Amino acid sequence: MFIDSVTIEVEGGRGGSGAEAFRREKGVPRGGPAGGDGGDGGDVVLVADEGLATLSDYRYNRHHRAERGRHGEGSKRTGRSGCDLELRVPPGTIAVDDGSGEVLGEMLAADVRLIVARGGRGGRGNASFTSPTHQAPRRWEPGGDGERRVVRLELKLLADVGLVGEPNAGKSTLLSRISRARPKIAEYPFTTLTPNLGVVELPDFRSFVVADIPGIIEGAHRGRGLGHRFLRHIERTRALAILLPADDENPASVLAGLREELARYSAVLAELPYAVVFSKMDLHPSDTARPAVDAPGAWGTYHVSAVTGAGLKALLEGCWSQLRAARRAAGSTDDLW
Numbered sequence: 001m002f003i004d005s006v007t008i009e010v011e012g013g014r015g016g017s018g019a020e021a022f023r024r025e026k027g028v029p030r031g032g033p034a035g036g037d038g039g040d041g042g043d044v045v046l047v048a049d050e051g052l053a054t055l056s057d058y059r060y061n062r063h064h065r066a067e068r069g070r071h072g073e074g075s076k077r078t079g080r081s082g083c084d085l086e087l088r089v090p091p092g093t094i095a096v097d098d099g100s101g102e103v104l105g106e107m108l109a110a111d112v113r114l115i116v117a118r119g120g121r122g123g124r125g126n127a128s129f130t131s132p133t134h135q136a137p138r139r140w141e142p143g144g145d146g147e148r149r150v151v152r153l154e155l156k157l158l159a160d161v162g163l164v165g166e167p168n169a170g171k172s173t174l175l176s177r178i179s180r181a182r183p184k185i186a187e188y189p190f191t192t193l194t195p196n197l198g199v200v201e202l203p204d205f206r207s208f209v210v211a212d213i214p215g216i217i218e219g220a221h222r223g224r225g226l227g228h229r230f231l232r233h234i235e236r237t238r239a240l241a242i243l244l245p246a247d248d249e250n251p252a253s254v255l256a257g258l259r260e261e262l263a264r265y266s267a268v269l270a271e272l273p274y275a276v277v278f279s280k281m282d283l284h285p286s287d288t289a290r291p292a293v294d295a296p297g298a299w300g301t302y303h304v305s306a307v308t309g310a311g312l313k314a315l316l317e318g319c320w321s322q323l324r325a326a327r328r329a330a331g332s333t334d335d336l337w
Helices: 169-176 227-234 251-265 265-273 312-327
Strands: 005-011 023-026 030-032 044-048 062-066 085-087 093-097 103-107 113-118 146-154 162-163 194-201 207-211 239-245 274-279 301-303
Touching: 005 113, 044 093, 044 103, 062 085, 062 239, 103 113, 146 312, 162 169, 162 227, 169 194, 169 207, 169 274, 169 312, 194 312, 207 312, 239 251, 239 301, 274 312, 301 312
Parallel strands: 005 062, 044 085, 162 207, 162 239, 239 274, 274 301
Antiparallel strands: 005 146, 023 030, 044 113, 093 103, 093 146, 194 207
């Protein structure tokens, strides 16, 4: 099951208490304080693991506490610090404090670590309170409590191009043709129930990632249909490909409706560069003019058929060029991606 949002409770380990002890040894007739400090509690740490694709591990496992620190001992021995508790999540996960709404961090790459609950500080033993005027203190400190918080984890898939369209626009079929992804394909609406990712491989060792989300219908930003649940997964893309079936009677209205739903959901989506892609061209009569729509803000218009393969090369090369332009505009000099 694809789980992209969970809420968990995390708690750092409690610190160990300091010790009250006095040494008795030859040559030290009056002895002296020898209580060691307590160890620090462990932290709760999120670790991005590219081997994971969902947050399903935390759906029924909400409570997570790191190991506590050990108490200090005599002979000034410090207690062992508690081990950190590592919670592995997919790259693209955002951690949000559920109480304040503060974004704690984003896991944008594999092996990134984020502390979401710090462990308590170990208490000082009586040896730490020795002074010239107080040479036999009995004072010691208890360990501090670990940090507690409720954390909301949200997964946003990491992709370069997002496929957007109404149900049965041909998004899944297109993804299966241009990549090795195998989403479910059928002749009824809402076949796609969860987002799908596919890696497009081009000549000269070029590649990029495409995301296909469930179809968007009118009112999706208010919760209608399935697309609203997964629109977050295309917020991080650099470009959108809006699919309009070639056999649609009013493609201009469909395009306007999709653009409006994207804008109402997120200003980020509204500002992403997009291309208009007329899909299912194999259903369009060859003796009639190609469908067209007025889209002055689009970076390209393409006519493709995932069944015959017509127009796919031009579409993919256009996506590659747009992604290169977006990366350069962001100030990146890395061409090997």
